[in-house]
Amino acid sequence: MTDQPVSPATPKPDAPPPLDSEVAQLAAAEREIAVDIGDKLVEIQNLTVRFGGLTALDDVTFDIKRGEILGLIGPNGAGKTTCFNAMTGVYRPSSGGVLLEGEPIGRSKQHKITRRGIARTFQNVRLFGEMTALENVVVGLDARHKVGVWGSLFRTPRLYREEKNAIDRGMALLEFVGIADKAAVQASALPYGYQRRLEIARALATDPKLLCLDEPAAGFNPAEKEELMELIRTIRADGYTVLLIEHDMRLVMGVTDRIVVLEFGKKIADGLPKDIRNDPTVIAAYLGEED
Numbered sequence: 001m002t003d004q005p006v007s008p009a010t011p012k013p014d015a016p017p018p019l020d021s022e023v024a025q026l027a028a029a030e031r032e033i034a035v036d037i038g039d040k041l042v043e044i045q046n047l048t049v050r051f052g053g054l055t056a057l058d059d060v061t062f063d064i065k066r067g068e069i070l071g072l073i074g075p076n077g078a079g080k081t082t083c084f085n086a087m088t089g090v091y092r093p094s095s096g097g098v099l100l101e102g103e104p105i106g107r108s109k110q111h112k113i114t115r116r117g118i119a120r121t122f123q124n125v126r127l128f129g130e131m132t133a134l135e136n137v138v139v140g141l142d143a144r145h146k147v148g149v150w151g152s153l154f155r156t157p158r159l160y161r162e163e164k165n166a167i168d169r170g171m172a173l174l175e176f177v178g179i180a181d182k183a184a185v186q187a188s189a190l191p192y193g194y195q196r197r198l199e200i201a202r203a204l205a206t207d208p209k210l211l212c213l214d215e216p217a218a219g220f221n222p223a224e225k226e227e228l229m230e231l232i233r234t235i236r237a238d239g240y241t242v243l244l245i246e247h248d249m250r251l252v253m254g255v256t257d258r259i260v261v262l263e264f265g266k267k268i269a270d271g272l273p274k275d276i277r278n279d280p281t282v283i284a285a286y287l288g289e290e291d
């Protein structure tokens with residue numbers, strides 16, 4: 001990776017290559033693609049999360065529409081990660097809730113919520129460091145396997161087929177995020193930027209309806225941030241819906257369709273990037289913040 005600014009006209013050597021149709025098909029798997037922005041994929045309804053006496057999220061309501069990139073921003077401690085955690089089953093709401101395609105996710109366990117279609121990455125990279133990049137993605141694909149105990153014990157033809165499919169699809173996902181050349185490298189040995197891309201590939205392996213990215217640009221230089229913006233746009237163009245927590249305002253303003261702003265656990269704004277940028281309440285919330 002380099003510190004030089006990236007010109008959009010000059011593809012970077014490690015930028016994601018254009019996908020040929022076979023790769024695109026493999027990466028897409030059984031997901032339904034090409035939906036217009038419009039209907040509500042996720043509804044956050046009066047979501048409140050308390051930790052003892054602290055109200056981290058206070059009666060927050062917003063929607064995520066299918067096919068959009070929604071930014072979730074706010075000063076430090078505003079409640080953004082708590083919102084992700086409540087949506088992905090890490091925290092239970094104190095009141096209110098989350099609907100996915102009209103159905104409450106209720107008090108489902110994290111893996112059930114992943115199966116239902118919400119995948120996430122974390123602020124701090126969480127990979128299986130001893131495994132290769134490809135193995136990390138194949139682990140994400142495992143949830144989709146249909147072979148039962150007997151199939152696994154006796155290594156039925158279906159198991160071999162699924163393993164082959166998982167490897168092909170894992171490679172396609174690595175290619176999709178631009179790191180296929182590092183498939184055989186141990187995750188812990190990958191440069192930081194590649195680890196972040198690998199986390200995204202692993203989240204995509206679960207075939208999510210909604211991909212939640214928690215500060216994916218943390219620790220990136222400007223060139224890496226440009227590349228990440230391109231990747232997020234590619235992910236959306238491929239039919240995914242994205243919820244993005246990010247402190248870098250240039251990145252958020254440059255890549256999102258709409259932005260929800262939290263401050264002290266309350267929603268203080270919800271609108272187009274150009275309106276959020278000039279919203280006096282949002283500007284006041286950020287006064288004194290570095291970004």
Ligand SMILES: Nc1ncnc2c1ncn2[C@@H]1O[C@H](COP(=O)(O)OP(=O)(O)OP(=O)(O)O)[C@@H](O)[C@H]1O
Nearest residue numbers: 051054055056074075076077078079080081082083
């Ligand atoms: N498990 C927890 N126990 C107690 N308090 C918590 C817990 N998780 C978060 N909080 C508190 O809830 C508030 C919101 O935190 P949260 O991490 O959601 O904010 P954030 O907007 O993601 O902040 P940042 O941008 O700094 O990551 C903070 O005051 C935080 O200290």
